[in-house]
Amino acid sequence: MELREPLNTLITEPTEYTKHLNFPDPSKIRLYDSTLRDGEQMPGVAFSPGQKYEIAKLLSEMGVHIFDLGFPFAALSDRRALQLIVQGRRKGDIREDVEFLVMCRSTQSDIDITIKTLEDIGVSLSEVTFFIFTSGSDLHLKYKIGRALLRYEGRDVSEWLDLPVEFYREANLRMMCETISYARDKGVTAVEFGGEDGSRADLDYTIKLAKAGYDAGGTRYSFPDTVGCFTPEGVDHYIPRIVKEFPGEDLVVHFHNDFGLAGANTVRAMSHGINIPTCTANGLGERAGNAPLHQVVMMLKMLYGVDIPGFKYDYLIRVRKMVEEYSGIPVGAHEPIIGEGVFTHESGIHTAGLLIHPAIYQVIPPELLNRKIQYVFGKHTGVAAVRDVLNRPEYVAGLERDGVKVTKELIDAVMLFVKDARQKRTRSDSFSNVTEAYYREYHRLGITELRLVELASTIGRLMREGLFKPSGVEEGEGNTNKK
Known part of the structure; x- marks a missing residue:
């Protein structure tokens, strides 16, 4: 049915409440995908180099801007994947403007072995960004990398537990800055940097670490919620200060999904000016995964009016299916946006409303994702859905050839049969x-x-x-x- 009035005069759009927010210019947003590194760290997931190449090609076609390709020195398969993907960009299978990133711990030995690995596989330093990471929270500084910091400072590891946190903070800054400077001196042209567990770190120390990293030659700061404990209120505490301290800089957030908030927190951070969100296809990643790419881009578009230039939203289902196949991890039928059941309806009340106009019960236009609204007939089916289907021209002709006329009695009989059949299936195992x-x-x-x-x-x-x-x-x- 055609609405007599414009739809936006009949409903309050979600964007009505979000116009005042400080989202970056959409042309400045760069989607940063970590499926091939953090996504593969999901227990049981192992992509072959060929699979990584196919995923990278599809993500490039969809409109992703940055690929995290992990630690090339860690495994021969990772080196081969990096080599394939870089070659793919050279020959045009992957967009020329896509950025590739390799990971390094904050040690000179990691820089040396990464540079040597890149040389061995024919990848130049100008073709990749180095992500040099350290720790950010006091818990990580003292208890995760504390002994490494003691060795770096030439101290005895027997002092580990007795030294104050302040010692580890300062040693960490020195080690990170020396590593960044060393990488730049070796010819590395772009360095992303950051400290793990940022969402539980002291904010003043976080700012100090970021400033020191830039001063040492870092080109982009990344702020993580490593353990997935961030709340929207936590985002509001940390991110505005970070954005204020580094105006005009590209800034990255990397959030995990342990409480199901990674996507929402990522968008919240962008509403404060962050322009590079880290995501993964299907939300794959350590533990409960990372910010799901499909959730972030669709929340931006549908709820906040932020449309990323050149992004092909209709690729999201293709990406979902490829990553499901290669990872062995299926997406739930009710997963927002890309789940099989998102555009499927059974309830009689809902189907009756949808038959009047899709906007009554469906806020996401299915055509945006190259999908269609469909009906499943079962326990909750109502008369309206059965009547609508049986009266469609493509089905009426076949029924008439069989000598069947669509009547109220037939519709009622079909509906009752469907309900009964579904109820019997419920009793099976x-x-x-x-x-x-x-x-x-x-x-x-x-x-x-x-x-x-x-x-x-x-x-x-x-x-x-x-x-x-x-x-x-x-x-x-x-x-x-x-x-």
Whole structure:
């Protein structure tokens, strides 16, 4: 049905409350994807180099601007993936303006081995950004990297627990700045930097760390919520101060999703002026994952009126399906925006409203994502949906050929049959079998602790007998299909 009045005169748009916010110019927003590094760190996920290349190509086509490609020196497969992806940009399979990023800890040895690795695979320093990271919170500074900081300062590790936090703060700044300067002196042209666990760090120290990093030659600061504990109020505490201290700078946020807030917190940070959000396809990542790319871009567009230039929203489902296949991790049917059930309706009340006008119960235009509203008929089905389908021209002709006329009696009979059939299925255990099978397969994606110990015992015996050689399975590109 066509509405007599413009839709925006009949509803209050979500953007009505967000016009005053300080979002960056959309042309300055750069989408930073970490699927190929942080996403792969999700337990059980392991992409082959070929799969990483296919994901990178699709993300490039969709409109992502920065790819986190991890630690190239850590594994041969990661080096091969980086090599393939850089070659893809050179030959035009990946956009020329896409930025590639490699990770380094805040040590000169990491810089040296990364530079050597890049040389070995034919990648120049001008083709990548180095992300040099350290720790940000006092907990991490003293108890995670404290002994490394003591060694860096030439102190005895026996002093570890006795020295105050202030010692570790200052040592951390010196180590990070020296590493950044060292990288720049070695010819690294772009350095992103930051401190892990930023959302639990002292804000004044966070600012001090960022200023020191820029002074040492860093080109872009990244602020993380490493453990996913940030709240929107926490974002409001940290981010405006960071943006104020570094006007005009590109600034990154990297938030985890342990409380389901990563997407919303990322958008909140952008509303304060952050222009580079880190996301992952399907929200993959450590523990509960990272800010889901689909949530961030669609919240920006639909709820805040921020439309990222050149971004192809209709690619989100293609990306979802590819990453599901390669990772072995399916997205829930009710996952916002990209879930299979998002545009599917069964309730009689809802379907009746949708048949009048989609906006009555559907705020996201399905055509934006190259999808369609569809109906599932079952326990909650109403007369309106059955009548609508049976009276569609494409079905009426077939029914008439069968000598069937669509009447009220037929519609009622079909509806009751559908409800009864669905109720009988509820009593079966087929759904529990599917769920059990899924979790069995999920736990097979990785190796359990018990299996690891069994492997160690077997390999140890074989090594003693001179019968074991590492297989070097990393060397192959692998198939682009998940096995």
